[in-house]
Amino acid sequence: MPLTRRRFLAASARAAAAAWLAPSEARRFTVPFVDEGAFPLERTIGEGLGRRRALDLSTLNGEALLIRQERFFIRTGCPDRLPPVDSWKVVLHGLVEAPLEVSIGWLWREAAPMGEHLLECAGNSRALHFGLMSAAAWSGVRLERLLARMRRRPGATRVLVSGFDDHTRLDRGSLAGASWIFGLEELLAAGAFLATGMNGGPLAPDHGHPVRLVVPGWYACTAIKWVNEIVLVDDRAAPTGHMREYAARTHQDPVAPALARDFRPATIDPAAVPVRVEAHAGPEGGLVYRVVGLQWGGPPAGEGLSIRLNPDHAYRPVQEAAHAGSMPWALWSHEAGRLRPGRYRIDLAFAGRTRRTRRLDRGFYAREVVIEAG
Numbered sequence: 303m304p305l306t307r308r309r310f311l312a313a314s315a316r317a318a319a320a321a322w323l324a325p326s327e328a329r330r331f332t333v334p335f336v337d338e339g340a341f342p343l344e345r346t347i348g349e350g351l352g353r354r355r356a357l358d359l360s361t362l363n364g365e366a367l368l369i370r371q372e373r374f375f376i377r378t379g380c381p382d383r384l385p386p387v388d389s390w391k392v393v394l395h396g397l398v399e400a401p402l403e404v405s406i407g408w409l410w411r412e413a414a415p416m417g418e419h420l421l422e423c424a425g426n427s428r429a430l431h432f433g434l435m436s437a438a439a440w441s442g443v444r445l446e447r448l449l450a451r452m453r454r455r456p457g458a459t460r461v462l463v464s465g466f467d468d469h470t471r472l473d474r475g476s477l478a479g480a481s482w483i484f485g486l487e488e489l490l491a492a493g494a495f496l497a498t499g500m501n502g503g504p505l506a507p508d509h510g511h512p513v514r515l516v517v518p519g520w521y522a523c524t525a526i527k528w529v530n531e532i533v534l535v536d537d538r539a540a541p542t543g544h545m546r547e548y549a550a551r552t553h554q555d556p557v558a559p560a561l562a563r564d565f566r567p568a569t570i571d572p573a574a575v576p577v578r579v580e581a582h583a584g585p586e587g588g589l590v591y592r593v594v595g596l597q598w599g600g601p602p603a604g605e606g607l608s609i610r611l612n613p614d615h616a617y618r619p620v621q622e623a624a625h626a627g628s629m630p631w632a633l634w635s636h637e638a639g640r641l642r643p644g645r646y647r648i649d650l651a652f653a654g655r656t657r658r659t660r661r662l663d664r665g666f667y668a669r670e671v672v673i674e675a676g
């Protein structure tokens with residue numbers, strides 16, 4: 303392809319993306335999703351284990367897909383009994399020749415940019431408007447570097463990562479104590495790191511200050527906050543209470559595996575959700591509708607995302623953001639044109655179906671709107 307044509311195509315793709323990603327002057331109104339309950343968005347509620355904050359996904363636009371810490375979703379607030387962070391240390395022990403203590407000072411000195419990654423709570427749901435999900439640019443130290451500082455004993459196949467979780471106030475819906483046992487190879491292959499910073503600043507208390515785990519591509523129940531202990535264990539280790547709490551939500555089969563090694567990696571399959579339905583003035587009067595949404599969970603490359611408005615309609619490809627492949631999540635849009643009054647259920651699917659999409663397959667991220675006459 304001649305360079306000029308390629309440049310032209312790139313420029314027009316960018317212009318097209320910019321046109322629908324920018325908050326449009328012509329937008330008349332946003333059609334609300336129905337039957338999702340009244341969970342508050344963009345507001346921090348509750349204390350300690352019960353603290354929650356959900357992001358309003360409908361506000362996402364253009365390039366601004368990294369979420370400031372003040373807006374980043376929260377599941378569990380900073381424990382009120384957290385020890386002083388300046389003397390924080392992470393203790394590594396278990397099946398190793400000698401235990402090791404890593405000071406927070408060392409982690410702060412060694413911290414480097416770790417890239418942009420998304421966290422999604424495995425308990426994200428329609429009742430939370432799918433707002434337990436956010437992306438940020440992280441900094442920290444790869445776990446590989448800590449593990450390389452220790453001589454492992456034979457049989458050390460798994461890694462237990464635990465965080466501080468001593469709260470005065472308990473929560474009916476959550477167990478205290480967050481820890482996850484990973485296969486050593488899986489953890490290293492995922493590029494797991496101990497994060498000390500987010501979006502250029504230190505972690506906020508509610509996001510794990512002074513140090514948390516991030517396992518790119520895995521559900522955030524594995525992203526242990528206030529990490530204080532890393533233990534090398536063997537294949538006989540039983541799953542932790544936190545793993546059992548999250549077994550169903552991380553698609554374990556059977557739902558209660560007897561051993562940690564029987565847990566599947568808690569990875570996020572490719573997924574997509576509509577975030578707003580915009581009504582615009584149509585060219586011949588009346589209203590035309592545009593659906594804007596997100597896609598995330600693994601590289602979308604080569605597998606077009608398709609949308610369907612109601613089960614009796616055919617799937618049609620969406621218009622994707624040009625740079626989707628390099629981002630932890632990306633916006634897409636779909637021009638739905640004129641719509642008859644009525645109720646619409648919006649479903650998404652990846653056309654090629656070459657990859658596992660467990661949640662999309664069961665309609666987990668479907669949302670509904672009611673289009674009124676006019």
Ligand SMILES: Nc1nc2c(c(=O)[nH]1)N[C@H]1C(S)=C(S)[C@@H](COP(=O)(O)O)O[C@H]1N2
Pocket residue numbers: 374375376377378421422423424465466467479480508509510522523524525526527528
């Ligand atoms: N110590 C500790 N770490 C934890 C949890 C917890 O309750 N305690 N919750 C986990 C869950 S279920 C999620 S979804 C993420 C949420 O991270 P965030 O609040 O920074 O968004 O933290 C994880 N790490």
Ligand SMILES: [Mo]
Pocket residue numbers: 377422423424425522523
């Ligand atoms: Mo979670």
